[in-house]
Amino acid sequence: MNLWENFKMALDSIRSHKMRAFLTMLGIVIGVASVLIIVAIGEGGTDRLTESFAGAGNTINVMPSQDVQMSHNGQLPPDFITRQDIRDLEDLPSVKRVATASYESLDVRFREKKSEGTMVLGINNNVYMDMSDESVAQGRRFQAADFRRGNAGAIISHKVKEDLFPDKQPVGQIIRVGQQPVRIIGVLDSPDGIFGSLQQSQVYLPDQTWRNVIGKNQINQVVIQAESADQIRQAGDAAIQVLERNHRTEGDYEVMNLDQLVKGMNQVARIMTIVIGSIGGISLLVGGIGVMNIMLVSVTERTREIGIRMSLGATRGQILTQFLIESVTLSVLGGIVGILLAYGATSLIALLSPLPAVVSPAVATGAVLFSILFGVVFGLLPANKASRLNPIECLRYE
Amino acid sequence: MIRLENVTKTYQAGSIAVPVLKGISAEVEEGEYVSIMGPSGSGKSTLMNLLGCLDRPTTGEYDLNGRAVSGMEEKDLAALRNRWIGFVFQQFHLLPRMSARRNVELPLIYAGLSKKEREQRAEEALVKVGLQDRKNHLPAELSGGQQQRVSIARALVNRPRLLLADEPTGALDTASGDRVLDLFDGLHREGRTVIVITHDPEVAQRAQRQIEIRDGEMIKDSGRDIEKEGVR
Numbered sequence: 001m002n003l004w005e006n007f008k009m010a011l012d013s014i015r016s017h018k019m020r021a022f023l024t025m026l027g028i029v030i031g032v033a034s035v036l037i038i039v040a041i042g043e044g045g046t047d048r049l050t051e052s053f054a055g056a057g058n059t060i061n062v063m064p065s066q067d068v069q070m071s072h073n074g075q076l077p078p079d080f081i082t083r084q085d086i087r088d089l090e091d092l093p094s095v096k097r098v099a100t101a102s103y104e105s106l107d108v109r110f111r112e113k114k115s116e117g118t119m120v121l122g123i124n125n126n127v128y129m130d131m132s133d134e135s136v137a138q139g140r141r142f143q144a145a146d147f148r149r150g151n152a153g154a155i156i157s158h159k160v161k162e163d164l165f166p167d168k169q170p171v172g173q174i175i176r177v178g179q180q181p182v183r184i185i186g187v188l189d190s191p192d193g194i195f196g197s198l199q200q201s202q203v204y205l206p207d208q209t210w211r212n213v214i215g216k217n218q219i220n221q222v223v224i225q226a227e228s229a230d231q232i233r234q235a236g237d238a239a240i241q242v243l244e245r246n247h248r249t250e251g252d253y254e255v256m257n258l259d260q261l262v263k264g265m266n267q268v269a270r271i272m273t274i275v276i277g278s279i280g281g282i283s284l285l286v287g288g289i290g291v292m293n294i295m296l297v298s299v300t301e302r303t304r305e306i307g308i309r310m311s312l313g314a315t316r317g318q319i320l321t322q323f324l325i326e327s328v329t330l331s332v333l334g335g336i337v338g339i340l341l342a343y344g345a346t347s348l349i350a351l352l353s354p355l356p357a358v359v360s361p362a363v364a365t366g367a368v369l370f371s372i373l374f375g376v377v378f379g380l381l382p383a384n385k386a387s388r389l390n391p392i393e394c395l396r397y398e
Numbered sequence: 399m400i401r402l403e404n405v406t407k408t409y410q411a412g413s414i415a416v417p418v419l420k421g422i423s424a425e426v427e428e429g430e431y432v433s434i435m436g437p438s439g440s441g442k443s444t445l446m447n448l449l450g451c452l453d454r455p456t457t458g459e460y461d462l463n464g465r466a467v468s469g470m471e472e473k474d475l476a477a478l479r480n481r482w483i484g485f486v487f488q489q490f491h492l493l494p495r496m497s498a499r500r501n502v503e504l505p506l507i508y509a510g511l512s513k514k515e516r517e518q519r520a521e522e523a524l525v526k527v528g529l530q531d532r533k534n535h536l537p538a539e540l541s542g543g544q545q546q547r548v549s550i551a552r553a554l555v556n557r558p559r560l561l562l563a564d565e566p567t568g569a570l571d572t573a574s575g576d577r578v579l580d581l582f583d584g585l586h587r588e589g590r591t592v593i594v595i596t597h598d599p600e601v602a603q604r605a606q607r608q609i610e611i612r613d614g615e616m617i618k619d620s621g622r623d624i625e626k627e628g629v630r
Binding site: 314 | 447496508
């Protein structure tokens, strides 16, 4: 007797107990679907993480060393980076651009409305905004001329717009940053989806303007963009050399390669995927035990059928195969339904959130193979039980 | 064709050994029509199970067509049941979710025949029992007599040499029972060996040879003289 016959018999038997087969499969369906969805979200999240940093493009952060940070309470020391340093760094052949950011937290007002504790950032070019993946929804970005002027306009984040201009066009209006009036030239796009709730009150100013408005002359963050990916290390080494020469120190400057950060975060994402995936795996296990349970019931229920088949010449091996194939068929059907469910769910997730959740064909294939394995593993006990029954007792069984 | 020599069967009920067959010796030639009679508990069903290769004797020899069944492997027993023996049960024992034709096909599936061949042979067998127009019915849609005829078709489909029937008319009304017995007569005329187990003397009388057992021993064999203790 061939596998096809067995498979047809299995389908017959499943068809004649539709409800039971459905409930049995449900465990596998939920298990497979949850594992696939979790893995898909994990992969999608990792993709997005990599993507957002890849968008940063070959950048490295210049940071004070641990010792320097310790002696300045985690802040950058004054004159840690000077304007001259920036110019020297930009002259390096391996460096494409240098982005600096200065921060200050201030209240921002428009008439009676106030946006408290707004982060006012001074930036020396658009690299920083590109890195943060910010795009302008209304008005315009900073242009080269803005960076040369001491009284350029401001770009406000969506949150600030909501606070100060709930029902008004902000571009062209004058707000007060601290005490200083600044004209708004652009409004950033609101972050989409679930990240919307994380948005911050931010006002961007070109660095010259920032110094005039805030009245300070500090640089909080320096990011070096290398000419190309294979020049990141070279640019980092050269930058430290320049800084140490300019400041006549040694060991005060360090660079952090963002790639390492990305790798680290990817690792975290992977571990999360594994942890949550194994929880899904447990539900798959429970589903498998469900299949075993039902198959045991089915064997008992079909004792007489087993006896009849044996009396007609079925060997113990054939009975074993029959029940094994039935449990494999059940779990594979469950697996397929689970995959379809996962495809549906991930499409929905991708539609409703910024997470690009994808069920990869490889993972889906893995799920099918796993279902087959599950069917065999959890079908073995019932099938073995069936094949060991005594035909005479089976025929007498009511 | 069948040779039993001092066959015993003892069942273990807990720590007690219950002897059910206490030394049966008999021979059945090819083409004979034999009835085995006895009250319930006499051991006739156990004898049928042994003859049908569903079980092996505790002691003694059982040769079927010159092959010693006593020492056979499970797998070989299954093959014997498939190719040599056709069973007819009192309760028909049809698979309820399969049509008459698919029920009849079952032994051929285990014999490894192709679908086409199976269908053809199954239909031939159903014609033989006069149920060709009921081939697509489920057992529940057939009368008791029709179900028993389906089971006879199933027993015959793989062209066994030996037909074993256990109370074939026990669950049937007289008319249906007669029809079943008529079929057996026909099969006997064709040269098949038929063994019918029954407690009904009228059914037993249809056979050419009557064997009677009681308490696990043969007490009468119309074909042979038996000495006491059932030993020839």
